[in-house]
């Protein structure tokens with residue numbers, strides 16, 4: 001089957017090899033006989049509701065975020081509608097921040113957001129940097145860990161009742177205080193975790209692929225498991241570094 005992906009602003013938001021997440025999704029889909037068709041979407045491109053099964057947006061420095069925030073916000077209505085109709089989405093760090101209501105950056109500028117996630121972000125003095133380990137439960141009763149790397153000045157505050165992606169076992173997370181990281185809204189996932197994230201967390205890559213396939217087919221499909229020896233080792237090394245780092249500040 002063909003899975004269509006809208007990669008938002010790939011030329012601006014792509015630090016820490018965030019583009020690697022697309023490579024992992026492409027390869028893991030192909031190993032199951034599916035094809036990932038990736039379309040780069042920028043400022044002047046029209047976004048068609050329902051045209052994509054999955055959206056992806058990476059991270060970036062404040063400067064890049066300032067350059068694209070108004071154009072991304074202009075796609076806001078279509079992105080919100082698409083996700084409310086079941087399109088899957090992964091947003092990393094700077095992209096995650098801009099899918100909230102707003103990001104007040106380190107220069108004090110208020111960058112408009114898409115308002116897809118019920119949250120807003122304000123940059124603080126001190127950057128939150130290092131290996132991170134989360135515990136997630138995207139499917140009831142299925143507890144899993146996510147391991148990655150964070151580097152952000154932004155402190156993200158979720159609205160009352162908003163669903164975080166996971167509980168911080170080691171690292172700073174959304175704001176270094178709440179003990180939570182990321183945000184989830186249906187099939188949309190936002191996170192501060194770079195790395196890139198998916199090579200060392202193949203279960204999340206498969207979760208996103210299954211959600212994207214469900215959007216395309218209207219059916220819940222199970223992906224056949226893959227050996228993932230190398231991926232599991234990469235996860236353990238990353239998780240080990242995070243645990244060794246322990247708590248916050």
Ligand code: GLN
Pocket residue numbers: 015058059060061062065092093094095097123151152153154
């Ligand atoms: N510029 C944002 C911040 O500093 C996001 C950084 C990133 O994407 N790593 O918080």
